[in-house]
Amino acid sequence: MTIRYTKDHEWIRIEGAVAVVGISDYAQSQLGDIVFVDLPEPGKKVDAGDEVAVVESVKAASEVYAPVGGEVVETNPAIVEDPSLVNQSPMEDGWFVKLKISDPDALDSLMDQAAYDAYLQTL
């Protein structure tokens, strides 16, 4: 199961025909207590780097960007109901959207786990 990360701390994981997108543990810890999540409508098409969702902590709003281009096929209603899931389980239950990706090769330009871990060390 391939997982890749962006410099903006999104992760993307291939699961069969779709890619699941969320934010990293580092991202959730930097944001602090998440109190609101704004998710797109399924069917929305995004390019790599486009805003695909918004998370709000007590302090501030932050955008979540699409790691690669594609079409939103599903969103996670659980994090709308309980935004703190993103803090508790950023890599599993706290996922944001599922994308049908247009160009699977685009994942190659993102960081793998080792590269992301090394990147975090530089911050």
Place this chain on the structure above:
Amino acid sequence: MGDTAENLKVTPLNSLHKELGARMVPFAGYEMPVQYPTGILTEHKHTRAAAGLFDVSHMGQVRITGADPAKALEALVPGDLVALDVGKMRYTMFTNDAAGILDDLMVNKRDRDLFVIVNAACKEQDIAHMRNNLKGCEVEYLEDRALLALQGPQAVDVLSRLNSVIPALSFGMGATLALDKFEAFVTRSGYTGEDGFEISVPNSQVEELARWLLAQPEVKPIGLGARDSLRLEAGLCLYGHDIDTTTTPIEAGLAWTISKRRREEGGYPGAEIVKKQLAEGVARKRVGIQPQGRAPAREGTEIFNDKNEKIGVITSGGFGPSVDAPVAMGYVATDYAKVGTPLTLMVRGKALPAKVCTLPFITKRYAK
């Protein structure tokens, strides 16, 4: 107070904040704790349930002495300081000739002086303003003192362990007290909507006092993040956001801070404008705003009426942990300032319904 590598000033508790695992951020030229590891939601709720300790040493503490410092300071602020009893405090603001607000401040009247607390970001300008304009007074910047706030319903029990006279202080009063071995000036006041105290002590003693307070089972350290959400729920203004040089005390809903005598006599910058606004009304007013959904509406969010005309702007907005909903305040055209008036907030291009509501969002629990 020293400097960090990035040229930020630090308070005497800087190393304690770091030891406690705080996330430090630049604020008003200081490196300050925005939150501790438990996070803003927990810190906020803990303060309302028990007691929270805040380092507010970045704020300016100023002592004014002279023949009649209360009368002298009235030349710069609309607050009634002459009528203030010794031992009591008053909230007021420095105004300019257009009745804009230069800063807001707390004035404590003591036996031989006024003890004034001003905002960190404005303190140099405030001190210069007072030195230039207070005739016959000496304005002393108390750089050798730190300031703690202990806030919450259990603050009184905690502080009473250091001096049994503490419960006798009523809200809005101050006294020079020995807190055990600490030489403190204590006021029963704060910025959270809860009962609590602000404690001024020498820099050399503040870390030991802070450690003693944090060792009490009721007390947890609270950062600037929760300080902001607590004061917003309490409907209290934050300078530079809800009030500034473009807002007058009347527009800001602070007419209650101006006594009958001061309304009639004036004698402070912008007094004629304030008098006119009191008599004729204002074009816009600060109001509480309750967004109807779950989405917070932040500072700068534009406010529209049902005809899609812009009628105002949010000046403070976020999530209220105790309200468990988004909360905001801002300025709207006076026609829309009545409680219950429907508003539309434009948040990231989406129209969100909201209503004008009463402030504060929580029930204040000041000790009588």
